[in-house]
Amino acid sequence: MGLAVTYEHIKTCKQSGARLGRVHTPHGVIETPAFMPVGTQATVKTMSPEELKQMDAHIILSNTYHLFLRPGHETVKKAGGLHRFMNWDRPILTDSGGFQVFSLSEMRKISEEGVQFRSHLNGDKLFISPEKSIEIQNALGSDIMMAFDECPPYPAEHSYAKQSLERTTRWAERCLKAHARPNDQALFAIVQGGMYEDLRKQSALELTSMDFPGYAIGGLSVGEPKPLMYEVLDYTVPYLPANKPRYLMGVGSPDALVEGSIRGIDMFDCVLPTRIARNGTVMTSEGRLVVRNAKFAEDFGPLDPECSCYTCRNYSRAYIRHLIKADETFGIRLTTYHNLHFLLELMRGVRQAIREDRLLDFRDEFFAKYGIDEN
Ligand SMILES: C=CCOC(=O)Nc1nc2cc3[nH]c(NC)nc3cc2c(=O)[nH]1
Numbered sequence: 001m002g003l004a005v006t007y008e009h010i011k012t013c014k015q016s017g018a019r020l021g022r023v024h025t026p027h028g029v030i031e032t033p034a035f036m037p038v039g040t041q042a043t044v045k046t047m048s049p050e051e052l053k054q055m056d057a058h059i060i061l062s063n064t065y066h067l068f069l070r071p072g073h074e075t076v077k078k079a080g081g082l083h084r085f086m087n088w089d090r091p092i093l094t095d096s097g098g099f100q101v102f103s104l105s106e107m108r109k110i111s112e113e114g115v116q117f118r119s120h121l122n123g124d125k126l127f128i129s130p131e132k133s134i135e136i137q138n139a140l141g142s143d144i145m146m147a148f149d150e151c152p153p154y155p156a157e158h159s160y161a162k163q164s165l166e167r168t169t170r171w172a173e174r175c176l177k178a179h180a181r182p183n184d185q186a187l188f189a190i191v192q193g194g195m196y197e198d199l200r201k202q203s204a205l206e207l208t209s210m211d212f213p214g215y216a217i218g219g220l221s222v223g224e225p226k227p228l229m230y231e232v233l234d235y236t237v238p239y240l241p242a243n244k245p246r247y248l249m250g251v252g253s254p255d256a257l258v259e260g261s262i263r264g265i266d267m268f269d270c271v272l273p274t275r276i277a278r279n280g281t282v283m284t285s286e287g288r289l290v291v292r293n294a295k296f297a298e299d300f301g302p303l304d305p306e307c308s309c310y311t312c313r314n315y316s317r318a319y320i321r322h323l324i325k326a327d328e329t330f331g332i333r334l335t336t337y338h339n340l341h342f343l344l345e346l347m348r349g350v351r352q353a354i355r356e357d358r359l360l361d362f363r364d365e366f367f368a369k370y371g372i373d374e375n
């Protein structure tokens, strides 16, 4: 069998340089540019697989770190793998655990061998190496696996960012060697290098020389100003092969998804839509709206008059505000459904604008109404 994951370029937008493509995987096709809902603990919080299919999500993301801690990757393997365990038969991407260890666990110690840390659940002393990360992801059976990397803090000294990217390259090589199922699961490498053009180039050249089936751009959306993130993309994307998927991690807000697509990114993931939904904030074509706000107490219109999703066709702002205030879980199910649908719909609009060679016009029209998110 050939490569587990291949990229099919369909066309490039004449106005913006963005590209329309398809990522072919053992569990189906992903139309790109694509937004991937995040299902950290083997579920996209409060959503059923059927609802995710209704809104036409093609791929979801799950977290290696969390599943390693609970229920354990061996348990998921015994269940027949993550697709079977969570009843999701479309593509799944798993992260390598690198970022989560740094963002969630205490007492972590990084060495050439790997990262020692304490579980954020019970304080157990644990260790993840590149080999361990691959073992876990092989057990989960995800279609796309991520190499174990270090995401340097922002800001980081040039010397630190250089040491860090060089270790990430050595770890990527160890991941390639440890990968037990290359024909069934694609291993993507993660380009690092902080906010330094020379380091981003070095990281990209070192990793693309190892011929991975896809490349992620890491180390961004870590608190840097958005213009700086776009600048890093402008000089990093050209070093990534045009015939492989490009994945920008942890991005993003609606404006960042459009700007990233314009710069040649194919895949995005972000917890924003599901996270803000849980505190009653929704994205609408006119910008963000905090539905628990008192002014919506007797507003019997939909969250977004321009939205055709299940939530907006059947429920009012007043009803959803009531549920959220009453701490009724159906309330956050409705806001989550709408927010995910909103971003998936936005990406359908981006893909259509690329087909029509007008993504820059699309951006201007979208921003004029939505505005720019603060994060
Ligand atoms: C999740 C997919 C695979 O992730 C990894 O295995 N490693 C990794 N994850 C990141 C996640 C990020 N989220 C944000 N902002 C919200 N920035 C991020 C940067 C990284 C990164 O540099 N590396």
Ligand SMILES: [Zn+2]
Pocket: 303, 304, 307, 308, 309, 310, 311, 312, 313, 338, 341
């Ligand atoms: Zn809606």
